[in-house]
Amino acid sequence: YITPLQNYQDFQGNKSFIDYIHNSNEVKRLYNLLFDQYSSILLDQECNDNKFHNLFNLLKLKYDFKDNIDSSKVDLLSKFILNDDLEDRLITFILDDPFDIANNFLSFGANLIPTLIVLHKYNSVLFSDDLQSEISYILNTQLELLEINTPSEIDNSSIESSKEQFVYFFSQICVYNILDNCDSFESSKDLSEERRRILSNLIKIDPENSEDYHQEILTITSELKTKSGIEFLDGSRIHVDEEALRNLIIDDFQSSFIRYKNLVAAGVGVSEDFNEVIDAFLKNKDNTKIQSLLDTPNNEADNLLLEIVDDMKNLFLHHPKFGLDGFLSLRIRHNSIVGFVRAAPERCHLVTNQPSKGEDYKLNEFWMSKTPERYHNDINRVLRQFTDELDTYLEEIKSKYIQIENSKYPEGLLKLNIEKKALVLFRLMVQNSSLEDFIATCLDTFWRILDPSLENIRKKFQNEFSLKVSEIHNNLSSNLNVIFSKTDKQYYESMNRFVIDSNRMSSENLKKASDWFFKYRFTSKPYFKIEEWLDIAIEAAKTRHSSDQIKCNISVENDMEILITNLLSLADIIQIIVGNINDHVNMPVVPLDIEVKLDHQNKLINYRFRNKVVSGMGAKNKKLLNEIRENIKTHKYLDKIVSEGNSGLYKIAAMVLDNDTDGAINFGYENDYFILDLQQRFNPNSGYTV
Secondary structure (H helix, E strand, C coil), X not given: CHHHHHHHHHHHCHHHHHHHHCCCHHHHHHHHHHCCCCHHHHHHHHHHCHHHHHHHHHHHHHHHCXXXXXXXXXXXXXXXXXXXXXXXXXXXXXXXXXXXXXXCHHHHCCCCHHHHHHHHHHHHHCCCHHHHHHHHHHHHHHHHHCCXXXXXXXXXXXXXXXXXXXXXXXXXXXXXXXXXXXXXXXXXXXXXXXXXXXXXXXXXXXXXXXXXXXXXXXXXXXXXXXXXXXXXXXXXXXXXXHHHHHHHHHHHHHHHHHHHHHHHHCCCCCCCCHHXXXXXXXXXXXXXXXXXXXXXXXXXXXXXXXXXXXHHXXXXXXXXXXXXXXXXXXXXXXXXXXXXXXXXXXXXXXXXCCCCCCCCCCCCHHHHCCCCHHHHHHHHHHHHHHHHHHHHHHHHHHHHXXXXXXXXXXXXXXXXXXXXXXXXXXXXXXCCCCHHHHHHHHHHHHHHHHHHHHHHHHHHHHHHHHHHHHHXXXXXXXXXXXXXXXXXXXXXXXHHHHHHHHHHHHHHHHHHHHHHHCCCCCCCCCEEEHHHHHHHHHHHHHHHHCCCCEEEEEEEECCCEEEHHHCHHHHXXXXXXXHHHHHHCCCCCEEEEEEEEEECCCCEEEEEXXXXXXXXXXHHCHHHHHHHHHHHHCCCCHHHCCCCCCCHHHHHHHHHHCCCCCCEEEEEECCCEEEEEEEEXXXXXXXXXX
16 A cells, blocks of 8 residues: 555655645644554554544555556545545545546446546546536436436435435536536526426435525525526517507407408408409508508408508507517617627727717726826727727617618518418408407417518627627727737737627627517516516616616515516616616716505505716706606607607606506606606506515
């Protein structure tokens, strides 16, 4: 046992090796005496002194692992290194190369838990990505050998391992960064749910530490709930309020639908050549002629049907509050998309804001403090050029492409062109359907027709838009390289690292933003307390704007759980508030106080949002706020909620006031604070639970 130790010591040097092997003075003393002892004395000492026993076994293991490695030796080593008295770093003394074990694990039988423990212990001391990948592969193999899909399915009786081995395996090895490479898990949600099941198993086999496992379960549960809320928010960006639209269509088209049915039943106005009727209708519509198509008696029923479908399509796309374009403005164009992509260069200190529209971008004080003064003018020039080019392009994406195609937006990427075969299908179906069923079929068909457009937008974000943003970053890199002299290239290297990081993160953000353009149909709709939802909504809004300067203080009285679909408008309001603070309040830290009071007796919710502003903003914006108040008071704002630019308060007014006799909105400046007060009615029996 001593010979390999002596060789190792000669290589390391005596003093450093004594410090390496253990930090206990007692063990060091035993080690110094070791070479003066006879082996028989060692064996006697083994039974008398636990520390000496550990040291002796350490030497034995080191010697044994110089020879052939088998499953029994690995099992012995795994139990030895789980001893509380052993320092983790000693595993690197025992094993010269962990791949001596990793490369031969298939010969160790069906129980690979000891192998995983040994390799994981080694990697916790001397980490390598290669060994981490090997550990994940061996764990995957263990599941295959047991013919199960997940570690939580392992039955303690199916593998012969000690309690300590099981506890270590479940608590330290069955964790996110290892499970992530296993075949059974497709998403982070799957991983979190599996980790929660593993912790439940740990509570049973290791009750002494059950409180720690309970706390981790609570943390995971909270994270899953938060994640589900953010996923729901991101999945609701491409949205039409179908329920509200359905009720509106029933009210507006009930008489037309009955009339159509009566005409069909009487055999009046049903053309033998429906395609000809469609061509005439589209030609008339494209030429924007005023005369009614109903002037042709032979086609009266068919024309009426086409007008109903066309009007429904226009409501689906363009109704200011319930239609697709309204939600595109509210949840994507207004603040979201530009702020989300711009967040990367903001984090990397490459862009600044304009004090107000039309003014030049502010000086970049961050890089002024990092570079010599002789370069400041040129640095500010190229950074302003970069910022202007980036902002102009992001504004173009928002204003030109994320639009519904029409004469005003010919390059809009969302297209809903109903082909003849769909109209023929509507005609066949409507004659045997109720109005409610017909509306449902039409709305579902509209979404299917939009699918190719949504896919095209996703591809644009991932390719064309991403390449252009990357090109803008590359131009900045080239311009910075020209500025600095050869002797000062270290400043260029420093700045360029931030440019590279910004380029990478911008590309990642564009990829994430492309996922907004899916039409999700959620099967699960969770409940959230208002305080929970405010945390989620604020986190989501700050992520889109990189608004780390906003510090929130939330207070909720008489909180209750509310169905998530009834909370989306609150998230929209938060998005607008955070976006406005980010765009207009140029302060290092902006306190945002949110007070919510639920009046269960009167079925009212009151909100107060109060944020700090720059001194003088109240006087500067007084005229604008008065105009907004007057427009809201006289209901002259519905056309503004599908546009961007000074439209945030109009959008909030539409959410709060429409169809709510108790709805109220008040806003204004007070002592360098902007205050927004809202009131809404709620129905405790409609998606709300106390």
